[in-house]
Amino acid sequence: MDDFNHCYDLLLARRSIRRYEDRPVPEELVTRLLEAAMAAPSSSNEQPWHFVVVTERAALNELGERHPYAHMLHEAPLCIVPCGDLDLVPDGLGGEYWVQDVAAATQNLLLAATALGLGGVWCGVHPEPERIDMVREVLGIPERVIPFCLIPLGYPAEEKHPRTQYREMRVHHERW
Ligand SMILES: Cc1cc2nc3c(=O)[nH]c(=O)nc-3n(C[C@H](O)[C@H](O)[C@H](O)COP(=O)(O)O)c2cc1C
Numbered sequence: 001m002d003d004f005n006h007c008y009d010l011l012l013a014r015r016s017i018r019r020y021e022d023r024p025v026p027e028e029l030v031t032r033l034l035e036a037a038m039a040a041p042s043s044s045n046e047q048p049w050h051f052v053v054v055t056e057r058a059a060l061n062e063l064g065e066r067h068p069y070a071h072m073l074h075e076a077p078l079c080i081v082p083c084g085d086l087d088l089v090p091d092g093l094g095g096e097y098w099v100q101d102v103a104a105a106t107q108n109l110l111l112a113a114t115a116l117g118l119g120g121v122w123c124g125v126h127p128e129p130e131r132i133d134m135v136r137e138v139l140g141i142p143e144r145v146i147p148f149c150l151i152p153l154g155y156p157a158e159e160k161h162p163r164t165q166y167r168e169m170r171v172h173h174e175r176w
Contacts, residue, residue, distance in 0.1 A: 012162035014111055017119025018072040020154025025078045029116050036112030040104035043097035048088035049105050052081040052139050059138060063150060066134045070123040076152035082106050086144045102148040119156035125149050
């Protein structure tokens with residue numbers, strides 16, 4: 001039960017953090033975040049992901065300018081961009097699972113950030129074609145690789161409280 005309580009506290013503590021202190025995230029922590037991301041489950045264990053780590057101010061600002069809901073990038077010292085590589089997934093319907101694989105990695109990364117005292121927010125890119133093209137252009141991402149989301153990260157400069165979103169009415173036992 002101790003393990004569950006620890007895990008549940010972390011799950012509730014993860015909130016979208018959009019204000020950051022003006023200090024960099026140490027490289028060792030970036031590596032921890034990427035290790036956590038790549039520990040995610042993936043369909044047939046294909047691990048069809050790549051992660052672009054962005055710290056250059058000009059690129060952070062351009063992404064913040066051109067994504068409609070990621071203005072916090074003007075303040076963030078770091079952005080990690082999880083991507084799906086279409087050359088690493090099988091042909092046919094099975095190939096569609098990359099979206100879920102990269103989403104699982106994204107959530108792992110956000111939870112790890114919380115545990116490390118960092119804050120971040122998932123900013124949607126896929127499946128919006130204009131946002132995909134924009135991120136590809138800014139970061140030089142190849143055509144067969146799809147930027148999935150932007151994750152601005154940093155030391156939190158805002159406090160958000162844990163909260164449950166449990167709704168019993170959304171649970172269906174045995175049948176709908
Ligand atoms: C697929 C997805 C796309 C999102 N896109 C954005 C975004 O573009 N900008 C933003 O500020 N927040 C974005 N969010 C964060 C949500 O607004 C946030 O998770 C939600 O309001 C719940 O708040 P919480 O994360 O603090 O629990 C996104 C979240 C998800 C899962």
